[in-house]
Amino acid sequence: MRIDAPLRGRPALSALAELQRGFAGAVRGLPDAGGDLDVVEAGLAAARRLAIYRNHHRISLAAALAANFPTVAALLGPAFEGAAMDFVAAAPPAEPCVSAYGDGLAAFLEAEPRLAALPYIGDVARLDRACNKAERADDIPVFGPADLERASARGLADLRLAGHPSLSLLRSRYPLLGIRGLARGQGANVSLDEGGVLLMVWRNGGTVDCAELDAAAYRFVTAMSVGEPLAVAAGDLPPERLASILARYVLTGAFAALGL
């Protein structure tokens, strides 16, 4: 006996469920979506009425991406909106907070053939994303000087920390800060020959901080952020250097308080 698909455990959709599936497909511009949604035309075709919702969906989310990725938007200029709308079609938001929208935009832009002349665009998007994350991250207590003093009493060698939710570490082959400065109208020129950069982005005293790190500091902060004991993370760093790295990068909000 042949069993039709709805009887194989998938209940038939209600009228409203069918309508919402079709309507959502039309709003997203999915192929074969938005057939007969039983829309009153009254002087304006159903397709044109649906287009109002479709346009709002695309334009409002492209605007949200422009706000969340200001450097990318400045670099691409008028071309940004088209790229953003393509991303909206490929990866619409999975959560209702549009100020958090844009996971995956960096890889999407890197794979976009029309942007091949801007090989750094993905990393610029990652920097914007890191700043956005730092701005929005949940407020949880940070590891500060008083915590370090308490930990010192027990010996610092075994101290293990966790990165604060606002912390991101970025390694790029491109001079991202120079490129960002150019996008902001600061500076006239950047040469890609200037080479790459190691960056740390976090919320420092309520505002987003972005610091360029040398290789030793980057290695240390990365190791601490994944829970390595301080003695292992420090390796052969001289004590004075370790103290300055702790003061600048560890005790300024980039790590969560102990016990969280």
Next chain:
Amino acid sequence: MAYDAPHRGRSIGRAGIGWRAPHHRALLEQRPATGFLEVHAENHMGGGARAAVLAEARRHYPISIHGVGLSLGSVEGVDPVHLDWFAQLVAQVEPFLVSEHVAWCRQDGVYLNDLLPLPYTEEALAVLVRNIDRVQSRLRRPILMENPSTYLEFRHSTIAEGAFLAEMARRAGCFLLLDVNNLYVNERNHGKSALDVIRTLDPSVVAEIHVAGHHVAELGDATILIDNHGSFVAEPVWALYAEAAVRFPAAATLVEWDSAIPDLAVLIAEAEKADAHRCAAAREAGLVRFG
């Protein structure tokens, strides 16, 4: 479940305004007289400076929380993760009002970033009532539901808008946020009387009124009004507001302005204009102004 009045014992005399980023600093520094601030819940997910300034604002003004992402018209039901987060925000802020929309915005895990229209049917009513009940049970307080602006209607709708809103409020034990600009937009877009909706609703069920600007779009031979919250309130909307203010004298009023946001002084003046319209309408109707 039946809930008492949603205002948490607070009477709001002046009209309020939206809590929007371009005004945060000016509002906290100048602290102009305004009835309350309306916070879009989904703009305040997470911590940082945005959470800090909201905490500061809460010390100086009553706050209402206005959700745009719970998708209470969705057959899929309420996203439990988002509801948990929403409940946390309400617990932190302790707003005097909490509101959402007679609309849906989520399908198959995708958020569409819009307030999409429902057919006015028994099924849509049942879905809304079930989802509102879930939210109210979680928050342990009543919410207000806002009537939407729409650019299309469904042929299979069987219930008039006013009757649909009234029945939703009765069955869910919720209150209504009556957006008179949305009523006007719908009247112009679909030819349905805004006044009929106002006159259908019981005065005790409307706890807040919204007014806002709209955009008039010419689409070929057709004219469609778009609810863009991007301009001054139009005169016909003020006229509807006067009717609503007299019929719902205990309702708080909010002026919405979310795009092309003007200077704070302009927005405050628009809220004062709402107060003046309300006073004039109350005098004309022989009512004593509350608050």
